[in-house]
Structure formats: C-alpha cells, structure tokens
Amino acid sequence: MRPLQRLAGWISDLRLAIGLLLLIAIASGIGTAIPQKEEEAFYHHLYDPNPWLGVLQGEGVLRLQLDHVYSSSWFLGLLAWLGLSLILCSWRRQWPALQASLRWIDYRTPRQLSKLSVAETLVTDQPGAGLERLEAELRGGGWQIRRQDDRLAARRGVLGRVGPLLVHAGMVVLMVGAAWGALGGQRLERFLAPGRELELLDSRGRTQVTLALDDFRIQRDPAGRPEQFSSSLRLIPPPAEAQEDPRAAAPASTAAAISVNHPLRYRGMTLYQADWSLATISLQLGRSPVLELPLQSFPQLGDQIWGLVLPTRPDGSDPVLLSLTSEQGPVQVFGPDGVALAQLVPGGAAQEVKGLPIRVASVLPASGILLKRDPGVPLVYSGFAIALAGGALSLVATRQLWAIADARAGQLHVGGLCNRNLTAFAGELPALLQGLESAPVEATRA
Template sequence: MSEITCECGHVNPEGTVLCEACGKPFEENQHLNDNKPEQLLNMRYDGSARRSQTYQRTIVDKIWNFFSSVKIGVSIIIILVIASALGTVFPQEMYLPPGSDPTTHYKEQYGILGQIYYQLGFHNLYSSWWYLLLLAMLGVSIVIASIDRFVPLFKTLRKQKPKRHVNFMKKQRIFGETTSTDIDYKRLKKNLKSKRYKIHEEEGHLLAEKNRFSRWGPYVNHIGLILVLLGAMLRFVPAMYMDEFLWVREGETKEIAGTDGLYYIKNEDFILETYDMEDEANSQFQESLQNQSGPVPENYQTNAVIYERTDLPVVPGKEPELEKVREAEARVNHPIELDNGISLYQASYQQNEFSSMTFKLHDKGNEDTDYGQFTVNLIEPKDEYTLDNGTTIRLERYFPEFELQDGEPTQVSKFPRNPAFIFEVKVPGEETEVSFAGIGVNIDASGENDYKVGLVDFQTRDVTGLTVKRDYTLPIIAFGAAIFMIGVIQGMYWNHRRIWIQPKDTGVWVAGHTNKNWFALKKDIDRIVADTGIEPPVDQQEEKDEAERGNDDGIISDKQ
C-alpha cells in the first residue's frame, strides 16, 4: 500500500488523517465539507490509519472490515438480546419437572405455542449451535474492533510531539491567540504542574497532557466482555461446568455424577421441618404463614454419607467396593462440597413416595382366602414371583404413576407416585388369568377370573433431590465482570486532556483537546493561563453554534 510523506519528513501509513509527527491534516482524508473551510479537525482516533479503512482487497481484509464495524457488533448484540428473551418465554428443558417428556410437556402445558416453541428448538436455546455461533461472532467482533482501533491509536499517542502544524493548532476546538511578548512561561509551567499535567517541551513548544490512561477504558471494557463471553461458552465444556440433578431415596446409595465413578452418596435420612403456627418466635411471620395453603417448610435437609470407590479402574458389571469418607448434611444454601470441585445442593424433595407394595392372591369372591403373598420392589421390580403353592405371578406391565386416558392405562412419569400393575396369574393345572391391580383399583379385564390379586400393605419413604454442580467458569466470569467495571470507571470518571502552547514572533498560540467534557478543559486552561500574560482561548464550536443560532433567528425575524 502507498504511504503518505508529510512535509515534515515523517512517513505515515496510507489512510492517515493527521500526520503522526506534526499533526498536519491530510485534507483528502479529513472528509471535511469543502464549503466550510473553517470546519474543525476530525480528531477521532487522533487521525491514525485504521486497518479496516485502508486494506480492502483480499478476503481477509473483507472479513476484518466486516467484524470491525460497530454497526455489525451492535446488530449481533441486538439479535442476541432478542434470542435470549425468546429463551425465557417458556422454561428451558433443564427446568422442567423431573421425569417430564419435553416432546409432550410443552404442548400439554402451553398449547400450540408451546409445541412451536419445542419444534423450533427454543427449549434448549442457550446450548443451540446458532446461539453459540452468535456468541462467538460477538467475541470475534469485539476482538477485531478493539485491535483495529487500539493499535493505531496507541502508536499515534506514543509518537505525539509538542511542536505541531499551524493548521493542527488553528482547527482545534479550543484555540486562542495572544499578541504579546511579555509571557510568564515559568508561572505557566508551574500552573500546569499544579493541575497535574505532564509537560513535554521541544524548542520552546509545550505539550501538557494528563489522564491518557482514560483513553484505554473502552478497550479494558472489551477485555472484560471477552472474558465474560469466554466463561459463558466454557459452560458447555463438561470439564468446566456441570449442572445435574440427582434423586436419592432414603437408604439408597447412588453414584455422584461427574466423578467418573469415584464418589457415591447414601441418603441416610431426609428431614423436613415446618414453621410452628403457635410458636411466638414466629409471630412476625404470622400473617404470611396464615396466607399459605399448607405447612410452610422452615428447613429441609439430607443427612448423607459420602463414599469413595476403592476398586478403580471401574469394571463394568462389578459391584463397587466403597470406603466411607465422611458424614455430611445438605441444606438449602449449605451444600456438601467434594474435593474435586463438585458441590451437592439441597434443591427438592418428595415425601412418602411408595417404595414397595405387598399383594396376596385370593379367591375372586372371598377376600379372606389367602394362597400366598409377594412383595414388589417399586424401584427394581422382578419379572416373576412364585408363591408357596407353586402359583407363578408374572409382572406383565408396570405403571409407576398410573393414569387412565381414554379408558387405557398410561404412565405419567417414571416415579412411583400412583403405582399400578398388570399381572399374569398362572395357577398349576389352570388357565392363565390377567389382573390389573393398584391403589384403589382392581380390574378383571375378562370378567371370568377365578382369582384376584389384592393389595395387602405398602411402604413409603422420602426422596431427596440434589443438584450436582461444578463451576470452574464462575471465577472467569467474575474476573471479566471486574475488569469490565474497571474499564467503565476508567473511561467515565477521567478524560484525556491535552494543551499545546506554541510561542510565535508576535506572541503565543494555545490549543486544547479532550475526548469529552470540553467545559472542564476550558476551565482548566483559563486557570492555567491566569496571570501569565496569555489570553484565555475560546471554544470555537460554541462560537459557531451561537453564530448559526443568531443567523437562524435573523432569518425567522425577516420572514415574520
């Protein structure tokens, strides 16, 4: 690419707006209005040459220019916001009730809109490929846009010199000329230092600067955003983030997800404590408690035992050899923490879940008869049961949560909340009979059975619901958020101020520039030049605005 050689001898990259050495404006790159020669300088990025504004030939250039555009970045953010909002219309699949089938749940609960929601894949929106692609595109846009602007701006600010071109001085927003040779430069420098300006001097020309670090605030923001996005995307890496749900019944021992078979948990006891309505200690909550339809839980916890498997590596089909590690309690907001970064949070519970049911075989017309009893374990039922008299009872079908729909038995969930069974009864020497039995229901489908399977007893137990969670991304997200806030503070509460002072044969010129808060800069300069023999400069933009307003008022008056 061709370069631009300034009259001062400095060679600038193509696309430079202001010479990096003397600040001379290159009119062809300033994009000024030819009808307004008095127009102020375009000081954006200090006139540095940005790659996206210079190279436009190869496919790499086009990709770079696409992602460096602020409009593209904002568009991606808007699409992400809309997509994220869509994900909150109905619950995501991970938050559905345990045992729910998403293929039917959304239609049953939310109608046709729920079905459309599911079919479009919005039930797993935040892990969908297109949502992750949008996050990646936003990250790429932030990185490229930052590099495209930061690198040339950093180089330009590092190279700036006190001695600047005449047009650079005259076309600054804050500018003033003083015709006098009686200037107190000693006092001027003292005033600058009292305002914490750093002074650079070259052949009598002064550059006073402070708060340059504030210019990097937006780029610090971008670093924070990139870290937050990285942390969010790492949540889809199993080694970095895990959020599973584990139901453990009292007396049951289960493997803890995410530990590769190393840790197991046994539910020794589930405890539920409710608020006592008569207790004076709860008097301040009486009104809230009385508005509840039932008992209000005060505490629910799981008394558990953590085991470690000792017979590693795991052999499929082999019963694990477990060694007790410790006893622990999981309460709301007080998880059980393991050494590998996994925490077990008390999240839910199910009281009085059926654990087993005992039946007997008796004559259809006489419940006092008893040909034998058998017990069905509702968690791991057997396929066949044999009574003492040789009768075989085969479990044909098992409905953990039974419900009749259109006269047909169906299974609502896999949890034994309303168990029902279809038994095949084979009495030696007689034909096989089919019976349908459950709680409060006993049906002879053929109407010709001689025997009946009747419920004798049942046992219940509590079930605890634990969230198994590991999150190595949270420190990354928190660190990114902290970096972002540092950038916000850095760019919001400070502003980059520069003052150029150039001695002339007939006096002195003063020019000033800031990236924001021009009023404060003007006040700074007025105080600095006080009692130095230098006249306070003017805000040329304000003078132009006032002149235009005056012209507009005159035109309106003439028309009236």
C-alpha cells in the same frame, strides 16, 4: 486485499455488533422461557397440546434446538460472530487509538494550536515565565509533561484509552467461557433417598466423590404445600489411599447441607436442591413383615401423584391401586373400577381391603439433587471482572494540552483536546490561564 478489508470493516461495524447483542439477548430470553435439556418426550407432552407462542409444537422446538439453546450451533455461532466482531473492532480502531494517545505530538507553531478543539491565548510580558508556571501547575495536577525550550506538551488520563480494549477483551473472555461451559459442562439430576449413596465418576470411570444422603426434610405451610426442601449430605472422597494400601484408613467425609436457593460448591461441582419425590412405602400385609416397596409417579393421574399397584391375592390377582401426594399421606386405595376402597394413614392402624389387612408403616421421600459442572465459570467471572474494569476506566477522560511561548509577540498560546466532557475542559482552560496571569513570577521561580 480490498475485499478482505471491506469484509473486516463490515464485521467490525458497531451496528452489526449491536444487532448481534440484541439477537443473543432474545435467544437468552427464549432459553429462559423454554425448559432446557429435558427428554424429547417432555417437549412433546408440553407443547404438542399447547404450542409455544401458539406456533411451535414439540417437534419444532426440538428441530430449532430450542431445548438446548445455549449449546445450540446457531447460538454458539452468534457468540463466535460477536467475538470476531469485537476482536476486529479492537484491532482496527481501539488499538490504533491507544497507540496514538501514547505518542507525543509536537506542535511547533501557534497556528497549529488554534485549530484544536479548545484554544486560548494569554498576553503577557514574560511568556517564558508563564510557560514555567503552567508547567508547575500541570505537574502539581498529575499531568505528564514533555518540555521543549519554548513549548510543552502535557497529557492526563491516558489510562482511559485502555478501557474500551478491556471491555472488548472481557466480553470475548466471557463468551469463550460461556461456550466452553455449554460444550464441556455436565448436568446430572438424580433422586436420592435417605441412607442411599451416589457415586460420581469422571470421564475415565474413576470415582470423584461419593454423595451420601443422611436426611431429607420438607417444610410445609399450614395448608400442606411444600415451602422448602433441605438435604443433609456427606461428601466422601475417593478411597485412593485404600486402593494402594489395604491397611490405610477410610477417607474422611465432609458434612454439608443444601436447600432451595442455597447450593453447595465442591471441587468444581455445584449441587442444587432441585426437586423432591417419594421413593418407597413401607407396608405390612396381614401378619407379614414390613415390606419396603418402590413408588412410581403417575403423571396421567395428575401432578405429583405417586403410587403402586398391589395384588391382594397370593396368585397376584385382584389388584388395587395405592396412591398418595405427600409423605404425610393419606394413602388412597382404589379398586380396578376406580372406586375408593380405603384411606390409610402412615403410622396408623391397618384397614381391611378385599379381605387383606393393610397397614402403612411409613413413606420415605427422596431428594432431587441437580449436579452441575461448568468449566467455563472462572472465565465467565474473569470476563465480567475485566469488562467492569474496562468500563470504569472508560469513564476516565483523556486530556491533552500544548503550550507555546511566543517571546516576540508577548503571547502564551495554549490549546487542548479531550475525549470526554469537552465543555468542562473548555471552561477549565481559561481559568487556568487567569491563574497564571495573576500568579507572581518570583514565587513560581522559587
């Protein structure tokens, strides 16, 4: 039994809890510095040429699970360890302290009061009347009183003893919510072009909601750099009624808008405006109808460069590369040797490239939407609220006071304890006794 008690004492040690909090804070900083939950190739591309902190390459980042810090086994282990430490600390220390503060302690002799942190003695001809005046004064100040014939016990601010327990409970609830969100949460990022729809399915393959993008806008500064992205969405609920009854009307959609730093919360999901891309380019080749062709990114050519390889002959030979950096253009045309052949403006006139007239009708941008579902968010917010409430209650000082009337010696002995700001309490007690000495007995009895 003793080894278990020693282990419990070590786990519930305050220094260990502080060390765990420091490690969790450092790990959270690492999770902020390193992009999370990207493809493996992303980390090799980012950290193989330039190791993180000059030490870790992409393989090291993946091996240490730094690509998903908050759901890694070692981070969840730290949370579990800290939670166990807080639970044991509450069970071994805070709960007994609360129970002790709720029990009335009956001091019967002046000698017992003299050993308290604050003790005073008032010499009076009528110690019993002084005890009555003290009782009335304390009751008027909101103290709880337990009165005996020649003595009393009083206390105030016992609720403050609940504060540390609530702080620990709130932190445990917060960590449970964080772990639940890391393990059970979902994260999905998709690029959606205007006029397209995206069905979101639950774990059973049933449609939760259909996300339709009506419009996507990019606001740019005078230099052409993007400043803000915004998407106009329609959220269409699943057609459950239509499946049961073919004659049922289609479910009504909900219009919404998202932009950077202005997400949308819908049925437990959060939709963020995360990024943007170029989806398609509309081309007219000679006298052909307008063709809508998909664009792809070319990271080897630079950041945010899109394009496509277009053959200029019916047999698919003699290709050219069309590249652009924004939906406003211009569209650069390069030959196989990398020589610039033409520059096309969306909506402008056609230009001849290797004998083939090419006109760019338009370029369609795509909205990068990030969808997150975190089932632990209610617990995280609840944990914060509980911890804040506990912190506020912890500021309430718990005061205890005892008084004994000694009729033979003509003395009123008063002593007290206080868990916070003992200096102020020590100054209040003499002032309280002076007030009792100056107050008339008849007025108090009336």
